[in-house]
Amino acid sequence: MAQADGVRRRVPVGKLRPGDHACLLFASEEERACVLRGFLIGGLRATHKILYLAGHDGPHSAGELMGRHQISESAIGAGGQVEIVDAAQPCPDDRQLDLDMMLGRLRKACDRARSQGYRTLRIAGDPGGAPYDAYDLGRLLRYEALLAGEFRTRDTLTVCQYDLRRCDDEAADAVESAHPWSVEVDPLVQTAELVIVRTYRPQGLRIEGVVDAAAHRHIREALQTVAAVRGDVRLEMSRVEFLDLGGLRLLMAFARARAARHYCVELTGLMPHLLQVITLIGWDSTPGLRLAATHAC
Structure with missing residues (x-):
């Protein structure tokens, strides 16, 4: 893939290729929606399987995900091309990030996608529904390391989302450093x-x-x-x-x-x-x- 731009290693979302592991740092829903729309549309056009890790605030269905990003539900395709993977905690009051549970559910979803004949997977999502300051930074970084190790050898494009309004500068710098790329919206x-x-x-x-x-x-x-x-x-x-x-x-x-x-x-x-x-x-x-x-x- 092309080299990223500047010291932050930014790359347009449309330049991501299988094997890439990038983070999306956003400070508004508009920013997140614009980047993810490009990520989703690129996957639909390339006939990639799209797996979206959803926390407590959803989305709860492929149709809802498409609607949030102003993509026609008819674009989803006939083969379940878009799948929501529930990453919410079993107990809403449990503010700990259950790494084994999240990765286990994602692993099963990947296996299903392979059995459906998809050769390339696109994975996006938020590492949980609680504020990041409720998590231990070490656990977040362990999650990123496990995610990269689990899917680096597969034909996957992974974008991890982090809301800058919900984490401090130390956490933002740490999770950005844990990714080779920081993704941004495609050029106008x-x-x-x-x-x-x-x-x-x-x-x-x-x-x-x-x-x-x-x-x-x-x-x-x-x-x-x-x-x-x-x-x-x-x-x-x-x-x-x-x-x-x-x-x-x-x-x-x-x-x-x-x-x-x-x-x-x-x-x-x-x-x-x-x-x-x-x-x-x-x-x-x-x-x-x-x-x-x-x-x-």
Whole structure:
């Protein structure tokens, strides 16, 4: 598979391949849903068996899982292609993570999938329904080690979900380090010259490559996807190699529109020469615009 991006070893969900073991760190249901939708649709299209480990809060059926991610229930297929594996504790008051129970149920589900003729399995889920701070971090890491050891030699793609609102920084760093990859949403735009990725922490976009006349439509459509965000929006631009005046005008118009709603647009990572152009034209005083640190020389 392709190398991941940056020190966090991020990789788009669509780039995962059999044998990969990745984590999904999310801080909103929107972020989780966007990533998992790509994971599920990719599995349906590839005719992979999809096994979803569900905690106390569900989902409790394949139809409910598809509905949560705005996928037609008819896309599930005729052979039970999507299966919910109950990972909830036998007693809702038991806040300990029962590793043997969870892995036992998952192992049986994998065996069923093999007997159905599926050669590749996609596994996703949350390691239990209780807040992560109720778990011992050592047990969580043992769970990850057992999961990786159990399924590394099989044709599986595994995505472990962790809600950053429910675990502290130490736990988040530890579980991320336990995975070769940290998965993110697939790009909104991916051409030979331009890549645009929706980001969620903070809310905004990551723009990479060349922004010229051919890219204006893509920029306009990508900005529209974050137009309804409540709060400030950050555009991360440290990998923008070229940005023409037309592209700058689109960004300034977007900033003014955000200002009308009492929000701002922060441009981060700009190359020094791009910052200089914005300043010379006088656009640095555009309502709703905030200029952050420039790209390192």
